[in-house]
Amino acid sequence: MKxxxxxxxxxxxxxxFPDWQDVRIEGLHRLPLGASRxxxxxxxxxxxxxxxRSDRLILRRDPPVSNVDSDRNHEYSSYRAIHGHGIPVPxxxxxxxxxxxxxxxxSIAEDMRGYHNSEYQLQEPVWQDKLPHIAEQMWGxxxxxxxxxxxxxxxxxxxxxxxxxxxxxxxxxxxxxxDKNDVGPxxxxxxxxxxxxRNPPAPAQKLAMVHGDFRAGNFLYDDEGNxxxxxDWEMAHRGDPLEDLAWxxxxxxxxxxxxxxxxxxxxADAIRIWEAASGLTADPExxxxxxxxxxxxxxxxxxxxxHAWTTTSGEREVIHAYAAWWLRNAQDRAILELMGHL
Amino acid sequence: MKPSIxxxxxxxxxxxxxxxxxELTGFRANNVAMGSAMIDMIAEEFDRAAARLFExxxxxxxxxQCGGVAMAAPxxxxxxxxxxxxxxxxxxxxxxxxxxxxxxxxxDEARALDADIWRELACxxxxxxxxxxxx
Numbered sequence: 001m002k003x004x005x006x007x008x009x010x011x012x013x014x015x016x017f018p019d020w021q022d023v024r025i026e027g028l029h030r031l032p033l034g035a036s037r038x039x040x041x042x043x044x045x046x047x048x049x050x051x052x053r054s055d056r057l058i059l060r061r062d063p064p065v066s067n068v069d070s071d072r073n074h075e076y077s078s079y080r081a082i083h084g085h086g087i088p089v090p091x092x093x094x095x096x097x098x099x100x101x102x103x104x105x106x107s108i109a110e111d112m113r114g115y116h117n118s119e120y121q122l123q124e125p126v127w128q129d130k131l132p133h134i135a136e137q138m139w140g141x142x143x144x145x146x147x148x149x150x151x152x153x154x155x156x157x158x159x160x161x162x163x164x165x166x167x168x169x170x171x172x173x174x175x176x177x178x179d180k181n182d183v184g185p186x187x188x189x190x191x192x193x194x195x196x197x198r199n200p201p202a203p204a205q206k207l208a209m210v211h212g213d214f215r216a217g218n219f220l221y222d223d224e225g226n227x228x229x230x231x232d233w234e235m236a237h238r239g240d241p242l243e244d245l246a247w248x249x250x251x252x253x254x255x256x257x258x259x260x261x262x263x264x265x266x267x268a269d270a271i272r273i274w275e276a277a278s279g280l281t282a283d284p285e286x287x288x289x290x291x292x293x294x295x296x297x298x299x300x301x302x303x304x305x306x307h308a309w310t311t312t313s314g315e316r317e318v319i320h321a322y323a324a325w326w327l328r329n330a331q332d333r334a335i336l337e338l339m340g341h342l
Numbered sequence: 343m344k345p346s347i348x349x350x351x352x353x354x355x356x357x358x359x360x361x362x363x364x365e366l367t368g369f370r371a372n373n374v375a376m377g378s379a380m381i382d383m384i385a386e387e388f389d390r391a392a393a394r395l396f397e398x399x400x401x402x403x404x405x406x407q408c409g410g411v412a413m414a415a416p417x418x419x420x421x422x423x424x425x426x427x428x429x430x431x432x433x434x435x436x437x438x439x440x441x442x443x444x445x446x447x448x449x450d451e452a453r454a455l456d457a458d459i460w461r462e463l464a465c466x467x468x469x470x471x472x473x474x475x476x477x
Contacts, residue, residue, distance in 0.1 A: 031369060032369045185438055187438050187459075190438050194445060198445075251476070252476055318376050319373075319376060322379065322380055325380060327475070329467060329470045329472050330476060332467045333477055334477060336467060
């Protein structure tokens with residue numbers, strides 16, 4: 001894929017904003033974030049009619065091959081849709097869907113520099129006393145997202161869904177993703193899919209904007225463990241808010257390698273916090289269905305990683321092979337546990 | 343090979359982590375760290391791959407036979423991992439079809455064979471377990 005350079009960035013911004021003068025890009029470098037998109041950080045300075053300006057910015061670029069079927073517009077519009085509704089997110093600044101100028105569609109957002117977003121860091125001894133507070137922040141924010149009235153959000157760019165349709169809609173999507181990115185027979189995952197179809201959950205209590213990847217590592221936190229922004233909205237969709245809760249409880253995200261979910265809190269604590277913040281009830285049977293659905297979703301993503309690595313004709317992303325090797329078996333173990341066969 | 347591949351690979355992975363990763367930052371450091379973890383997984387998989395595939399292929403073939411699905415073993419044994427994996431894919435695809443058919447039945451024989459299949463699937467997941475994985 002075309003390398004992103006400071007010269008290309010400068011030329012692009014000068015062409016896009018002709019009234020800007022003395023445009024300077026400094027410190028452009030790629031961040032070690034995510035498997036589905038390229039993320040860069042840079043400093044921008046320029047002069048316009050109001051005088052000299054400078055910004056710290058984040059650029060996300062769509063690669064030619066990804067493990068997640070989503071595009072720049074979807075994530076950009078998702079951030080904009082939830083912005084101002086009580087869920088902290090970075091401010092979106094620019095969307096360029098034409099892949100020509102920068103070698104792929106890009107979005108630019110404010111860079112909330114100086115905060116943490118490592119799920120592994122939270123396992124270090126210095127953070128242990130703060131984990132109960134971080135749990136309140138994480139699942140409290142997730143619960144508040146679930147409580148946002150979906151009809152007040154501009155989600156026209158998303159696939160329609162109803163409380164009755166969302167479960168099978170998600171199952172259909174992820175089964176199709178597995179079919180499309182087939183890397184070999186998956187008896188455990190296919191058995192889970194058949195069980196999910198035979199045992200559909202009750203309709204969602206309400207329709208919500210589901211983040212789709214709300215877990216430790218996808219939010220920024222300060223030195224005290226306060227959540228300052230939720231990131232990575234590329235899989236956001238209309239759906240059952242239990243989906244986000246279930247995803248955060250996934251065994252493969254138990255970074256402490258113990259019973260703490262997301263490496264932060266016991267399952268019961270996470271559910272309690274989410275219920276209090278959302279005003280909803282996490283019905284055990286429905287939550288179990290969504291946890292198993294999310295195993296299928298996870299396997300769909302890890303298989304897509306393997307498929308992307310196998311089929312790409314250009315420069316491969318190490319994280320695609322790594323994620324597939326590291327997670328596919330663990331995802332099967334999680335399915336076995338949920339289905340009572342471990 | 344001497345030194346053995348698992349030992350050499352594990353040593354290489356440890357050196358990358360200890361000596362190279364600290365010299366790098368950001369995206370490159372992350373890539374090398376993941377690369378070293380992958381070499382550890384290669385070390386883990388190298389020694390067991392043929393044995394686990396051989397064992398699993400025999401177990402799945404026996405389950406298929408119990409279910410009335412004849413899947414003959416290759417006439418000429420080929421113990422290369424690529425050949426065993428191809429055979430494994432063929433057998434596991436048939437196992438999916440057999441288990442789906444059993445789930446449509448409501449008799450003791452089907453339930454017993456389905457339980458046997460689940461036991462083998464649990465064994466197959468255990469055989470492939472990655473030591474460094476979270477779960």
